[in-house]
Amino acid sequence: MAKVNVKVCLGTTCFVMGSSNLQELIELVPKKYGEDVDVSGSPCLGLCSIDWEFSKAPYVKVNDEVIKEATVEKVLAAIDRELK
Amino acid sequence: MFIDIDCHQIKKYNQNAFGDYFVSKRYPDEARLIAVLSDGLGSGIKANILSCMTATMLLRFVEGDQIPIKDAAEIVMNSLPVCQVRKISYSTFSIIDINDEGHAKIVEEGNPDFIWIRDGEVMKPSYESIPSKNHKNRCMKSYKIKLELGDRLIFCSDGITQCGLGNEKLKLGLRRSGLIDLVLEKLKQDPEISSSELSSYLVKQARNIETDRNPKDDMSALVLYCREPRKSLVFTGPPFNQKNDAQYAQTFIDFKGKKAIAGGTTANLISRELNIPITMDTTISIGKLPSCSYMEGVDLVTEGILTLTQTLEYLENGEWDIDNAAGKLVKFLLDSDCIYFMVGAKLNQAHYNPNLPIEIEIRKNIIKKMKTVLQDKYYKKVSVQYM
Numbered sequence: 518m519a520k521v522n523v524k525v526c527l528g529t530t531c532f533v534m535g536s537s538n539l540q541e542l543i544e545l546v547p548k549k550y551g552e553d554v555d556v557s558g559s560p561c562l563g564l565c566s567i568d569w570e571f572s573k574a575p576y577v578k579v580n581d582e583v584i585k586e587a588t589v590e591k592v593l594a595a596i597d598r599e600l601k
Numbered sequence: 602m603f604i605d606i607d608c609h610q611i612k613k614y615n616q617n618a619f620g621d622y623f624v625s626k627r628y629p630d631e632a633r634l635i636a637v638l639s640d641g642l643g644s645g646i647k648a649n650i651l652s653c654m655t656a657t658m659l660l661r662f663v664e665g666d667q668i669p670i671k672d673a674a675e676i677v678m679n680s681l682p683v684c685q686v687r688k689i690s691y692s693t694f695s696i697i698d699i700n701d702e703g704h705a706k707i708v709e710e711g712n713p714d715f716i717w718i719r720d721g722e723v724m725k726p727s728y729e730s731i732p733s734k735n736h737k738n739r740c741m742k743s744y745k746i747k748l749e750l751g752d753r754l755i756f757c758s759d760g761i762t763q764c765g766l767g768n769e770k771l772k773l774g775l776r777r778s779g780l781i782d783l784v785l786e787k788l789k790q791d792p793e794i795s796s797s798e799l800s801s802y803l804v805k806q807a808r809n810i811e812t813d814r815n816p817k818d819d820m821s822a823l824v825l826y827c828r829e830p831r832k833s834l835v836f837t838g839p840p841f842n843q844k845n846d847a848q849y850a851q852t853f854i855d856f857k858g859k860k861a862i863a864g865g866t867t868a869n870l871i872s873r874e875l876n877i878p879i880t881m882d883t884t885i886s887i888g889k890l891p892s893c894s895y896m897e898g899v900d901l902v903t904e905g906i907l908t909l910t911q912t913l914e915y916l917e918n919g920e921w922d923i924d925n926a927a928g929k930l931v932k933f934l935l936d937s938d939c940i941y942f943m944v945g946a947k948l949n950q951a952h953y954n955p956n957l958p959i960e961i962e963i964r965k966n967i968i969k970k971m972k973t974v975l976q977d978k979y980y981k982k983v984s985v986q987y988m
Contacts, residue, residue, distance in 0.1 A: 527881070527891040528865035529906045530951045533958055537891070543883065558881035560894050560904065561865025565951035572954045 521554040521599045523592065524578040528561030535587075536575035542592060554596055602701050602750055603830035603938040604634050606980050607797040608823040609804040613644040613760070614815035620648030621758045621821040622656045626664065629982055632701035635663055638823050639694040640712060640758040642684050648692075648819065655681065655692040663698055670698050671731070671743045674708040678733050678741050690739060695756050695823075703748035703827060710741040713762045713777055716755040717746065721788065723781055753799075754825040755784055760818035761803065765810035775810055796824040830982070832858030833937035835930075837905060838945030838964050839866050840988040849943065849988055850874035854898060856941075861933050864905030867945065868894060890925045901933050906952065909967045910960060916974045935979060942985040944968050 523546065525531075525539050546556045564576045564583060573585030579595040608623040620643065625636035637659045641652030655677065662673040674696060681691040693711025709715065717724040726746050733739035748754070757780065766774035775783075783806055787799065794802075803822040808814055834856045840849050850871050853860065862868045872879045879902065882892040890911060891904040903926040911927035912934075921928045934940060944964060952961050968985055975981040 526865075527904065529904060529961065530949070530954070530957065532891050532904065532907065533961070534956070537889075557883065558892070558894075559865075560868045560879060560881065560902070563866060563869065566866070566949050572951060572956065574951065 520552075521550075521596055522578075522580055523554060523556040523596065524559045524562065525556065525587075526562040526564065526574075526576045526578075527558045528563075528565065530565040531562075531575035534574035536577075539575060539577060539587060539589060539592070542577075542589060545589070546593075546596070549593075550596065550600070553600065602703055602748075602827050603982070604699055604701070605796045605826040605828055605938060606634065606636060606824070607795070607800050608636075608638065608821060609797075609800040610819065610821040611804055611808060611816055613819050614817065616645040616819075618646045618649040620644040620652060620819035621760070622649070622652035623821060623823060624656045624660050625980060626660060627976060627980060627982060628664070629976075629984065634697075634699050635660055636697045636823065636825075637663075637694060638712065638756050638758065638821060639692050640760075640819065640821070641692045642687065642690065644819060651692045655694055659694060659696055663696060670696060670706045670708055671729075674710065674741055674743070675731055675733075678710050678731075678739055679735055683736070690736070693758075697754070697756070697825065699748070699825070703750075703752070705744075705746050705748055705754075707744040707746065707754075708741055709744075710739065713757055713759055713780075714742070716777070716781055716784065717748075718753045718755070718784065718788070719749065719751070721785060723785075748827050750827055750829065752827045753784075753788075753796075755780070755799075755803070756823040756825075757803070758819060758821040760816060760820035761807045761822055763818065764807040764816070764820065765812075766817065768810070768812060771810065775807060793828075796826045799826075800824040828938075830938040831936065832856075832939045832941070833861065833900075833933065834858060834941045834943065835861045835863060835934075836867055836871070836943045836945075837863040837909065837968070839864075839870050839947045841946040843947075845988065846870055847874050849945075853943065859900045859933065859937065860898070861901040861903070861930065862896070862899055863903050863909055863930065864945075865891075866949070867905065868896065868902050871899070872896065890927055893926050893929060901929055903927075903930055906961055906964060906967070909964070909971070910962060913967055913971050913974065916971065916978070919978075934975060934981070937981065939982040940975060940984075942968055942972070942983070944985060944987050946987050 577587040637656040639652040639656040641648030699705040763774040765771040894902040915921035
């Protein structure tokens, strides 16, 4: 099975809008899913400048799915969907 | 050639103001540096006012370039009043006007003679004595010298040369000869020592010689060091016109010196144009700033606005936390002599969302302030290119 790839945006907008708290995923996810999921930070996913009118930062990408206004719960749910 | 300059001072024991005053200014357009060290009569507030006035007046006078430095100094020497109590001169001064080719004009009045060191030897430059027409005991020395790469100049106030006066060992104090010994010995141990470290070392040593480590006079040590400039480049923000991305990315990577990127989008841009992968630091960033990323061939990659804002604050306060991205950027900047900024003018409208903290500033403004503080407080040569 292919690994699920999770990217947490740590760009300026996302960081102040809450992705600083999403960094706990970096520790939490390997504990929960082991080797199946790969989590890393990204300098910027470039989504806030496209989607700014809606301003749904922070953004997280789980494989190709973009999670807007991401929370730890939303990201974990998305990982579960991918793993199904 | 880059002139690395710094001055360290300590106050006389029990005083709450410095009686010596140091002021320096770089003129990047003219490739020129002017510095003045003045020692005010007495100590404390009175001396502080006297030396501050003398030094700032001289700096203004010399930078104006309307009259030669020698004439400017002579006018000041002749017009400085005499202390009513002690019947001696109001303040002393040393002025250095130097350009990047090493041509230096120096005028001294009342301060200990400066020390010029080349290859571990003390040079003996010739000078012209100019006695004051209206004050018998005043005489200034005017020098015109040519400095080479690796040369050092050391200026000090008499607090340094007279430290330890009356001690068992040093009945006449450290004197100029003692200071020369200190400098040469230190240079043997550490030939590449920066001006900042050398000046702080000299002041500390002078203080250690004093009885009970209580300075009996204000102490200042000013050091100039001619060396090859350490160059660095900071690329921050995407260019206004995306068509130019490739060209600017190439300019960035071709730069000879240390390189830093401040900005997530900017890092992505360089990565995309030059095909260099980015890896993010896997440790969780603690506190208020995102952690650094890594790219081959780039010395430092950080987030943009938040890190730059914090860096500016650190530079202004003179204190920083070395562990976070801003602390690393401060160290990167302070380890350089000439700093180039490439600043992209493109705005990210998401930053103007009213939900975001008001601390999020416009990049151009931060860089403008950073340029000022790096020049005025840390004597760096800074140039900014907007793109």
